[in-house]
Amino acid sequence: MRDLNEESITAEVLCAVGQAENPRIRQISESLVRHLHAFVREIEPSQAEWEFGVSFLTRVGQMCSETRQEFVLLSDTLGVSMLVDAINHRTADAATETTVFGPFFVETRPQLSLGDNISPGVPGVPLFVSGTVRGPDGAPLSALVDTWHSDDEGFYDVQVSDELKMRGSFRTDVDGRFWFWSVKPKYYPIPNDGPVGQMLEAQGRHPFRPEHVHFMIEAPGFQTLVTHVFIDGDPYLESDVVFGVKTSLVTRYRECQPGTAPDGTQMDRPYLVLDYDFILAEAAAQ
């Protein structure tokens, strides 16, 4: 293979990557080469534009750290994450809808007890979060409920300090119920001080996500559910920068006056209640 030109090079690269022994790696490699070359052929980049592309991707990679995943942000803001999510959740059934995982989950999150406050000392409006986890048949599940969300200024813990807050992991009770205290989150811009932020600006897009609480719920024999609960009336529900809003996931806070909260806590000031019931899909037969 010599003297490859604009027309002949793609077939030759397909031959090269087609040597992969693993059929899935071969399939992905061949598809990547075909679509990547088609993209390049269509836009006909100058050398300077190609160099900018290389530099952009390099900067995306170098922005990544223990607490920042810029390539997830890139995937999210180009709609790839929600497309992958849709492809992996095709079965229409009673299960709660899914949405993006996002870049802010932390593996070492605190393991807490039902009723605990995941945001002690964090300023903001008190929020009581509760719900149930059930199978499609309505049977309560013994599930691991992970939650994480922003503070009342729209920042996640890992963006502003080393201390983990506004996140935790709970085990449901025998009736499949969970509950905990926190503070009201807020809509927020995704981290936009890096190359993805520059891309959004160049594309004339705002960087905001509507207010939401993340959930990841796991139970043996069921598909792990990755989703959010959104709040009705948020100004960014119709223009989420990561394309993640589903109507079935939008609910309202219940506004409560000082008094006895649902778990018996005596509240001396107003608080909000967020109640949402989840249904997990059965794991696909292997």
Added chain:
Amino acid sequence: MRDLNEESITAEVLCAVGQAENPRIRQISESLVRHLHAFVREIEPSQAEWEFGVSFLTRVGQMCSETRQEFVLLSDTLGVSMLVDAINHRTADAATETTVFGPFFVETRPQLSLGDNISPGVPGVPLFVSGTVRGPDGAPLSALVDTWHSDDEGFYDVQVSDELKMRGSFRTDVDGRFWFWSVKPKYYPIPNDGPVGQMLEAQGRHPFRPEHVHFMIEAPGFQTLVTHVFIDGDPYLESDVVFGVKTSLVTRYRECQPGTAPDGTQMDRPYLVLDYDFILAEAAAQ
């Protein structure tokens, strides 16, 4: 835009990125979204495969440093660099053919005088390199000739030490000639201790490039020429991992016995001569 599904999401993302004011940014963004979504739709990645993709690209970015450009290697090994090169050099004329820039050019390379040795103290077979730089009409050009190549074990200076060797920048003489001394390079594997090396292995490909000397030649009023000179008989000429070989760039060494070299140097041992004449294309009218 809510409740986007596998079918509707691409149109919505196209709407979002289509807000770009700059028409070229809009065109590239839209083309990227269409081709990227088509790729994802075709391979239908599992969540774990998507996570692997994010992690792969992150590792490619994080492998990059002052002296290592892993995204250039990724572009090179997927044939994108040569495709971009072909798109940018369509005019068929008398000019010397082009090939990939590669990741080993160093901006701060030494500025040397004609006849200098770019590899003092480097072990290997002595190599006298010479040639001319002319325009399409045969007129000699006052040009800046940059050269860089591997050592006799196939490593570039930046891969093994902080000292710049086997590279330099020369100004042609009034007859458009240049000449310098160095050592014979060798075929080599591209750096394959990173994610691109893992990709090549998974694809069943060797990581080798055939022996070559890089040239970048600049002269006012002419297109900058980025190319290599390859050596006939090399075992990797037909399977260059970056798809860069062109027959017109392949030549032979002249094997010389001890005695007076072309520049008058008295050689006490055998040496090689690499002679190649370059023709620069006129700069496109702006």
